[in-house]
Amino acid sequence: xxxSSASEFFAMGGYxxxxxxxxxxxxALMLIEPVLARSHRRxxxxxxxxxxxxxxx
Amino acid sequence: MNxxxxxxxxxxxxxxxxxADVLNPWLWGVAIVLAVAGLYIGFFVAPVDATQGNSxxxxxxxxxxxxxxxxxxxAMAFWAAVGWMFNARMASMxxxxxxxxxxxxxxxxxxxxxxxxxxxxGTWWVWDxxxxxxxxxxxxxxxxxxLVTAIDDVVRGDKAAAVLALVGAVNIPIIYFSVRWWNTLxxxxxxxxxxxxxxxxxxxxxxxxxxxxxxxxxxxxxxTRAQALALERERDTDWVRALAGKxxx
Numbered sequence: 001x002x003x004s005s006a007s008e009f010f011a012m013g014g015y016x017x018x019x020x021x022x023x024x025x026x027x028a029l030m031l032i033e034p035v036l037a038r039s040h041r042r043x044x045x046x047x048x049x050x051x052x053x054x055x056x057x
Numbered sequence: 058m059n060x061x062x063x064x065x066x067x068x069x070x071x072x073x074x075x076x077a078d079v080l081n082p083w084l085w086g087v088a089i090v091l092a093v094a095g096l097y098i099g100f101f102v103a104p105v106d107a108t109q110g111n112s113x114x115x116x117x118x119x120x121x122x123x124x125x126x127x128x129x130x131x132a133m134a135f136w137a138a139v140g141w142m143f144n145a146r147m148a149s150m151x152x153x154x155x156x157x158x159x160x161x162x163x164x165x166x167x168x169x170x171x172x173x174x175x176x177x178x179g180t181w182w183v184w185d186x187x188x189x190x191x192x193x194x195x196x197x198x199x200x201x202x203x204l205v206t207a208i209d210d211v212v213r214g215d216k217a218a219a220v221l222a223l224v225g226a227v228n229i230p231i232i233y234f235s236v237r238w239w240n241t242l243x244x245x246x247x248x249x250x251x252x253x254x255x256x257x258x259x260x261x262x263x264x265x266x267x268x269x270x271x272x273x274x275x276x277x278x279x280x281t282r283a284q285a286l287a288l289e290r291e292r293d294t295d296w297v298r299a300l301a302g303k304x305x306x
Contacts, residue, residue, distance in 0.1 A: 002101050002104075012111040013111035014111075015112040017172075018115065018173065018175060018176050019111060019115055023118065026122070026168075026169065029161055033158065034274075037281040037285065040285040043285070044286075044288035045300065048288050049302065
């Protein structure tokens with residue numbers, strides 16, 4: 001095992017700020033993007049059930 | 058093989074829609090399994106780097122994000138061109154669906170690179186060849202998105218965006234070879250087809266697992282977005298009415 005304790009793991013040998021900032025933003029964006037895409041799809045499916053408003057598309 | 062299955066089979070938005078529905082759960086499964094494996098190996102198996110300490114662990118998301126952002130750009134330009142030349146509806150929709158995911162990965166590569174550059178180079182940003190050409194990639198993506206959003210006429214928007222995407226594709230080889238053509242702060246390629254990789258086996262394994270995880274993720278998200286676009290554009294067709302009808306019940 002690389003790390004002797006959890007706190008050592010989170011400290012990342014003094015690079016905690018850099019490593020975790022990079023990973024946190026990556027994780028956040030990769031969670032938000034699929035949620036947005038799915039809600040876009042759901043909205044499109046809902047709109048498709050209604051008659052098209054005049055002048056749309 | 059089914060004789061009715063041709064290369065153009067999934068060019069029909071209705072068939073593409075069903076294919077994406079079938080593939081997406083598998084893509085998500087693959088993405089999650091590979092990401093967990095990659096992160097485990099990256100954080101618990103791969104050794105500390107001799108010169109960079111633990112800061113190098115940013116590589117496991119930085120390099121996959123950078124690779125995939127460039128591949129997505131080429132795919133976007135390719136599908137935009139196919140849509141333009143052959144008037145293929147689904148191809149243009151795919152190009153539009155690829156842009157936001159490509160922009161996100163470009164931003165992530167810049168963000169993670171910045172947080173890697175600070176401890177290793179002592180600066181968040183430099184205007185060198187690699188970083189500057191890569192920043193242009195982000196602007197190309199944003200320009201593409203702005204263009205298709207600004208033009209209300211769908212067909213005209215697709216054509217304008219295709220021109221932008223194709224012209225911008227010149228930037229991809231510039232980014233890739235920038236570390237060789239110019240003196241830059243950014244290191245050269247760690248992985249190439251002609252040389253043995255200049256990194257430990259476990260580091261390489263973690264990076265490849267994360268790359269394939271990002272791939273599966275990108276396919277899944279782009280498919281979902283392409284489905285949404287297909288529903289919007291084809292709302293007057295029978296297959297969309299049938300789907301929407303099912304949804305309302």
